[in-house]
């Protein structure tokens with residue numbers, strides 16, 4: 804992927820995470836806030852041949868698919884001062900160069916009563932991306948995640964940590980897509996371990 808150089812010249816910026824960023828931002832930030840964005844659903848439809856997979860066995864990671872009736876919960880991180888350029892430089896490599904994600908500005912709604920939305924940067928992998936894998940059944944996605952690993956670790960860790968975040972921080976959200984894939988991946992993993 805061609806590096807995407809983003810210079811905002813801003814003194815503060817919100818960055819919305821909905822996948823690995825919710826449990827591993829790995830950049831310095833001033834504060835974080837659980838909340839959601841509207842008009843998108845989170846789907847394990849993006850391939851990953853670097854962090855959680857390889858060219859031979861690409862893993863599956865999440866991206867956002869436009870859907871006017873949907874919302875996606877995650878965490879927004881506020882970066883200020885020098886943290887803005889530092890975080891963007893880091894994420895450009897992690898998300899865009901290694902992951903194929905592009906950036907977009909969206910409204911982020913912090914959880915809680917009457918919280919006004921703030922503009923936030925989000926990384927999205929669109930369907931015209933070379934790594935895009937598209938829809939598959941929870942069982943097929945679960946099998947793929949159960950057997951893939953990449954330079955950053957196992958694809959199963961990526962899935963389980965996201966499911967853990969949603970259970971702990973967004974217990975009111977029923978994410979059928981995420982939890983059905985988690986169930987399938989854990990079932991496959993138990994069979995693989997039993998077969999050893």
Ligand SMILES: N[C@@H](CCC(=O)N[C@@H](CS)C(=O)NCC(=O)O)C(=O)O
Pocket residue numbers: 819820821822823824825827851854855864865866897898901902903904926927955961
């Ligand atoms: N952009 C989403 C997804 C980010 C994501 O999962 N990106 C992958 C790149 S393919 C990543 O950073 N992986 C690091 C890891 O798996 O630990 C987010 O905001 O969390």
